[in-house]
Amino acid sequence: MKTIKLLTTLALTVILGFTSCQSEENTELGTNPNANSSTSPTATNFERASMNDGSEDDFLDGSACTELLFPLSATINGKNITLLSKLDFSAALNILGEFNDDDDTVAFNFPINVRLSNYTEVVVNSQSELDALKSDCESAEAQGKDAISCIDFKFPITMLTYNINLEQTGSVVIQSEKQLYTFMTDLNSDKLFTVNYPISATLSNGTEIQINSDAELQDSISDCVQFEDEKDEAEKMALEVEAILTNTKFKVESFIDAGVNTASDYVNWSIEFTNDLKLVAKNTVNATLGEIEGTYEVSSETDVFLNINFGSNNTVSALNNDWIVSAYSDTLVTLKSKTDASVTLTFKKL
Known part of the structure; x- marks a missing residue:
């Protein structure tokens, strides 16, 4: 009986919260904290924040949208190197950092395997194919559709699902970023969801936070994206200072x-x-x-x-x-x- 009463109360709360929005277009659902559509800001935030992050190897492939998969081999500044895991990144960085006034070159021994932002794994057969993926990544970034890598959610996260009439259809317990990405990209226009807050996350500056609403999620992502932009700007300035010295x-x-x-x-x-x-x-x-x-x-x-x-x-x-x-x-x-x-x-x- 307690369960039935709880579900009844939740349904009434959601319906009452939605009543004032019934005459609005469906695109306004994302502003309702009790019902997010597939095109809502909250859905977009979760989708982008759960994309596969390929930025750790950017010093090799120059693209945050592609994660290099092991094993692979390359010629770095004229030296052949085989990478079997991320542990070998240090050896590659040592070669690249030997001199700070040279033109670094990385030539992969194709074919190589990469994992894309949508978790698809593809075989890349040439530098031109890799350049094409990089171009796609730059386009996604320009359109604000690239991965948000400055926030890491702590799992599990529970999503409550609803139909367009605000009737609860179930709940989904999500255990990983890939599952979260799949949940968001599989949402149809007639499906809505709410987040079972609070949820926890770690920001790229090391801060651990608790998020209690869609609005707090938006604020947290805005803050950490700004922090990442400041880091990128400082990195460019550091290169300029190093060149002067x-x-x-x-x-x-x-x-x-x-x-x-x-x-x-x-x-x-x-x-x-x-x-x-x-x-x-x-x-x-x-x-x-x-x-x-x-x-x-x-x-x-x-x-x-x-x-x-x-x-x-x-x-x-x-x-x-x-x-x-x-x-x-x-x-x-x-x-x-x-x-x-x-x-x-x-x-x-x-």
Whole structure:
């Protein structure tokens, strides 16, 4: 009896909530939190967020819509490599990252197998076929139909199903992203659904969230997509900064710590950023002092970072830091400490 009463109450609630919308077109159903159509924003959000994510291997195939399947082999910057699993990505990245001023090339040994955004697995027989898939991906992205990869749902998720008359027809327990994608793409125009909230998810910034409504789902996706856009922009800026630094000598134009500018301590020193991520500090007045070597790395999140490491107990070790790039041009790179914004360093091109 309790079950019957519960279902009756739910049905009455849904019908009452739908009454004010009965005279509207079917396209308005997506705005009703109790009844989502196959074309509603909620259906679109779930479909895009549950697409197969092929972005992890973008450094090889340049497309987030294709997931490379193993095994496969390729020639990367002239070196042959066989990839048996994702564990081999590090070897490929090491080859690509050996120098930061070269033109990286990846030539697959076709045919290769890939998994598409809709989970279909296809055989790709040539670079032209792979380029065509990449073009399709770019078109989907331009139309807002590509995968949303910044949110990972925690399963199971239960969907309640209804017919067009708002009569409940059942429920579906979904256990995976692929099942969620199939559920959304299989919805017909005469089928409606509601989400049995709350549901949980993890965002790409590591935040775990609880989602209690369709509106909260939309807000969460909007926020994480914005975060991903900021990351993409920072990644582009990092490449620009790295290009400015590479194979170039700089001088310390300004180094302010505790309100004191100590740039004069480095007036006779040049700092060279080599193309293999090495640093060379050289005294331009007294050659007998020799060279001081170090390393650097440009990285990004939503900011651009420059890590400088000259080791300890030498003339330029005070420059060591995890710096945030606050501004840059072809001749100047201005940094601030990641932990203390009052500590700033400016390099000027020689």
